[in-house]
Amino acid sequence: MIHDLSPLVSPHLGVWPGDTVAEREVLAEVAEGNNYTLSTLRGTVHLGTHIDAPSHVLAEGAAIHEVPLDAYIGPCQVLHLDVGHGQVITPDDLPGPIVADRVLLGTGTFPDPNDWNTDFASCGAELIDFLAAAGVVLVGIDTPSVDLFHSKPLPSHHAAFGHGMAVLEGLVLSGVPDGVYELVALPLKLDGFDASPVRAILRTTP
Numbered sequence: 001m002i003h004d005l006s007p008l009v010s011p012h013l014g015v016w017p018g019d020t021v022a023e024r025e026v027l028a029e030v031a032e033g034n035n036y037t038l039s040t041l042r043g044t045v046h047l048g049t050h051i052d053a054p055s056h057v058l059a060e061g062a063a064i065h066e067v068p069l070d071a072y073i074g075p076c077q078v079l080h081l082d083v084g085h086g087q088v089i090t091p092d093d094l095p096g097p098i099v100a101d102r103v104l105l106g107t108g109t110f111p112d113p114n115d116w117n118t119d120f121a122s123c124g125a126e127l128i129d130f131l132a133a134a135g136v137v138l139v140g141i142d143t144p145s146v147d148l149f150h151s152k153p154l155p156s157h158h159a160a161f162g163h164g165m166a167v168l169e170g171l172v173l174s175g176v177p178d179g180v181y182e183l184v185a186l187p188l189k190l191d192g193f194d195a196s197p198v199r200a201i202l203r204t205t206p
């Protein structure tokens with residue numbers, strides 16, 4: 001069974017204020033008498049479910065085409081948390097032990113990808129350090145960022161990249177029960193970019 005963790009990419013999909021919404025420019029259409037349909041996609045690389053590259057926050061950080069891919073495929077634990085809007089998640093908020101080296105956090109504080117809210121919960125550096133010590137190589141969250149909306153120092157991004165941990169944001173985890181799955185969420189090989197949208201899925205191992 002496959003759980004699809006990516007929201008629909010459309011002009012309605014919310015993006016960070018000031019960032020570029022998704023647009024489809026149709027260049028040719030079979031319905032208009034052309035022998036093919038052809039369109040151009042325009043939008044931020046932080047569109048919906050996406051992977052941040054270290055270069056998103058670090059001048060000397062790896063760009064998305066340079067990140068090792070191992071973190072984006074493999075055993076992955078889903079944990080839904082009982083946290084409030086605007087809350088910084090700490091290790092004490094985890095409902096149980098970490099049992100896989102990829103972790104997806106469900107906060108329920110960014111419920112509608114088409115209706116952007118700024119008061120989502122997010123990680124703190126303490127949580128990232130805790131996960132790294134538990135051997136976690138990828139952290140994912142069902143909000144637009146592993147840091148709070150108004151954060152300028154972006155401590156969780158820096159902590160994660162400092163540990164060599166991959167960051168997956170903008171997940172849709174509603175309806176996905178807690179448990180261990182196989183994650184597949186590969187970034188596009190975009191030369192020099194700071195992120196990539198991904199179709200993130202969880203598979204139950206047969």
Ligand SMILES: [Zn+2]
Nearest residue numbers: 052145146169
């Ligand atoms: Zn980010």
